[in-house]
Amino acid sequence: MIDPYQLLGLERDADEAAVKAAYRKAAKSAHPDAGGDLDAFGRLNASYELLKDPVRRRVYDDTGYDPQLADATDLKGLMMLETLVNEMILDERAPGSFDPVAGLRRKLTDDLLKARFHILELERHRTRVRQHADRIGRRPENDVLGAMLRARAQSITEAIKGAETQISAIERAYAMLEGYSYELEAVGPRGPEAEAAE
Template sequence: MLGLERDADETAIKAAYRKKVKSAHPDTGGDPDEFGRITTSYDLLKDPVRRKVYDDTGYDPQLADVADLKGLVVLESLINDMILDEREPGSFDPVAALRRKLTDDVLKSRFNILELERHRGRIRQHVDRLGRRPEKDVLGSMLRARTQSISEAIKAAEAQIDAIERAYSMLEGYSYELMPLERPEDNDVSEEEDSAEDDAFSEATIGPPKAAE
C-alpha cells in the first residue's frame, strides 16, 4: 500500500505515508476506502510487534480473524519439526508430514474428549447416588467441582481441535516437489558387475543351472 521495501525504517515509513495520504485523504477528494487502507498499513508498520508478526506470517494480529491467529500458533509449533528434520530436502514431503501430524493431533484430542466425557458421566452418577448428605456437603461439592473442571477441559480440547483444523486449512493449495527416484542406469555399476549380481541372485533363488544331459 505504501510502496515500501521490506526493510524500510521509520523515517521511510513516515515519508511514504505522508506522500500517499495527501492525495488519498477524503478532504482533498480522495477515496475513503483507500485512505483507510493506507492508514491501517501505516499503523501496522509503525508498531514493531504488529510488523514482526505481519512479516513472519502475512497476518495483522490486530485485524486478523482470531481463528486464523490460533491456526498460525499451531503451525508455528510444527515448523521446527520441518526445519530440524535431517533428511535431504526433496527426499521427503514435509507438507504431507505436517498434514499427517495435524490429523493425528485431531484424533488424539477427540479421543481425549471421549475419555473426559466418560469420567464426567461417572462422577455425575456418583453425585446422583449420594444418599443423605450432611449440612455441609463436602463430598458433593468436591465432585461437582471436579465435574466443572472436566467440562472446562473438554471445551479447551474442542477449541484446540478448531485451531488444528484451521491450521490444516492453511496448508490447502501447497504442494512439494520431490527429487526424482534414481534410475538403475544412473548407478555407477559396470555391466559385468550387474551380470555377476544377477547370476548370484538367480543361484540364490532358483539354484544353480542344471547340467546338460
C-alpha cells in the same frame, strides 16, 4: 483479517511517506466527525499503525498475519505451524527425499484425532462423576461430597472447552496448508545392480 494495503489503497512496496499520505487522505472522509463510520475508522487506524511499524509490517508481509489484527484461532494455528516447521527444518534427511508438507498434514491429523479422542474420554469421565453425584442418597447440610463432585464435573467441562479450542487451532493450521505441494527428487531408473541386490 484486514489487508492494510488494500484498505489504504497502497502497493506493497509503499514507503513511509506514502503510507502516511494515504492514511491522511482516507482519514479525512472516514473520521466519525466527518460523517464516517466508527468501526471503519478503527480499521483504518489499525491498518496505519501496522504499516508504520517496520517490525509489525515485516511480520505481516512475511506471514499475512498481524498479532494485533488477527483472529485468536489464526494465531494459534500459526504457532502450531511454527513448531512443526521447526521440526521440519531439524529433520536430518536430505531435502527432496521426503515430503515435509505431507508430514505436517499427517502430524496435524494425528493431533486432531488425539484431541477428539481426549474429548470423548473427558465426556465419559464427566458422565461418571455426574452419575455418582446423582446416586449419593443422604446429603448432610454441609454437602462436601456433592460440592467436590460438582467442582470435578466443572473442571472437566473446562478441559473439554480447552480441547475444543485446540481442535479449532489444529483445523485452522491444516487449512493454512491448503494449496501447498512439495517437489520430491525423481528416483532414477533401477539399474542391474539394484535388481541384483534384491
